[in-house]
Amino acid sequence: MARKYKVVVVGMGKRGMHHAATFQANDRFEVAGVCDIDTARLEAAAAKLGVAVKGTDAREVAASVKPDVFCFCTLPHVRTSMIEAGIASGARLIAMEKPIALSSNVGFEVRRLLASSGVKAVVSHQHRYGVHYQKVKEIVASGALGRIHTVYGTATGWMTHMLSHLIDYTRWFNGEAEAEWAMAQASGRGKLADIHPSPDYIAGFVQYANGVRGILECGAGAPDVPEVDYWWRKCRIGAQGSDGFAEVLTGGGWRAVTKQGSWSGEGCMNYELDMPPYIQQMADWLDDDARVHPCNFASACQGFEIAMALCRSVAEGGQIALPLTRPADELEMLRTSVPEGKVLLSMPANAKEYLS
Numbered sequence: 001m002a003r004k005y006k007v008v009v010v011g012m013g014k015r016g017m018h019h020a021a022t023f024q025a026n027d028r029f030e031v032a033g034v035c036d037i038d039t040a041r042l043e044a045a046a047a048k049l050g051v052a053v054k055g056t057d058a059r060e061v062a063a064s065v066k067p068d069v070f071c072f073c074t075l076p077h078v079r080t081s082m083i084e085a086g087i088a089s090g091a092r093l094i095a096m097e098k099p100i101a102l103s104s105n106v107g108f109e110v111r112r113l114l115a116s117s118g119v120k121a122v123v124s125h126q127h128r129y130g131v132h133y134q135k136v137k138e139i140v141a142s143g144a145l146g147r148i149h150t151v152y153g154t155a156t157g158w159m160t161h162m163l164s165h166l167i168d169y170t171r172w173f174n175g176e177a178e179a180e181w182a183m184a185q186a187s188g189r190g191k192l193a194d195i196h197p198s199p200d201y202i203a204g205f206v207q208y209a210n211g212v213r214g215i216l217e218c219g220a221g222a223p224d225v226p227e228v229d230y231w232w233r234k235c236r237i238g239a240q241g242s243d244g245f246a247e248v249l250t251g252g253g254w255r256a257v258t259k260q261g262s263w264s265g266e267g268c269m270n271y272e273l274d275m276p277p278y279i280q281q282m283a284d285w286l287d288d289d290a291r292v293h294p295c296n297f298a299s300a301c302q303g304f305e306i307a308m309a310l311c312r313s314v315a316e317g318g319q320i321a322l323p324l325t326r327p328a329d330e331l332e333m334l335r336t337s338v339p340e341g342k343v344l345l346s347m348p349a350n351a352k353e354y355l356s
Ligand SMILES: NC(=O)c1ccc[n+]([C@@H]2O[C@H](COP(=O)([O-])OP(=O)(O)OC[C@H]3O[C@@H](n4cnc5c(N)ncnc54)[C@H](O)[C@@H]3O)[C@@H](O)[C@H]2O)c1
Pocket: 010, 011, 012, 013, 014, 015, 016, 035, 036, 037, 038, 041, 056, 058, 073, 074, 075, 076, 078, 097, 098, 099, 124, 125, 126, 160, 161, 196
């Protein structure tokens, strides 16, 4: 029988429980330790998962379990300490949540720590396992759209929640081409105080090395996706080419128009369907170095640099060349540069989040 990998999961909130339950349901993994600074959450998670080793200090839990996989699902401001704890535990793979960090100061340190340790890492952009996302990828890759010239993604949710997803899936549709520069504007300061700190609205462009244009919009000014009721899933992500387009609606299937006609199909973002293949491919990569996880850190980090370049463009103006040559505190740059005026909405339903 194939070897079972031991896992420690840190941060037993919404996403930590998704990860832990999916590891536990996969016979290639065993959740051997859990950690949260909130003891009530910790006790509830340990009881539910039937895990004996638990604690409030990630480093201690990981040192006692010596896991193969160190998974952390803390909020975005907790990053470097977790990567250090994972590396110190001897884990061979670190599974982390998006976004990689809130600034390139932190993100580049995470990248340096991972590179110097040789530990594999994955970032949870698991929407791409949805059947509707897979269908759009398949159509784009088939050549049916002709020469791809544009990839685009919009979400009404705010930047630190959603931009990482939009960039990852548009990069995927674009064959993970490298980016050469990015440029953006932002508006609205309300969500800078959120635990996922963000301008209320950011919109920008990306120039990819293969000539494809990326267009991204996140937040209050992003267009409605009226086909989708659930506010967080009002995301439209797609590719346009010389012969047609294909796009996915996170909460509402997919559609495509090509020279051969038009098509559409079902699909809705669903953690229960998207997490199992994401987790299984961690076992595949641990088993075999050649089976690199599609959500690998190196790829996600290119997307992270695009996000940071967009933020810098908001603060500094103009185009920001990629790759970035020096780290910075982009969140602080946004705090000092996003204008004071109230954000303007693309639809009334956005008022509950952005005008309170
Ligand atoms: N991939 C996705 O689709 C998706 C969806 C939602 C959220 N997220 C991301 O997942 C991450 C977690 O989000 P969430 O909604 O699960 O948050 P959450 O608030 O539900 O859970 C976070 C947990 O981490 C714990 N925690 C914080 N600091 C800790 C520390 N130092 N040691 C141990 N535990 C600590 C908190 O007590 C809390 O229980 C965020 O980065 C978020 O952006 C990703």
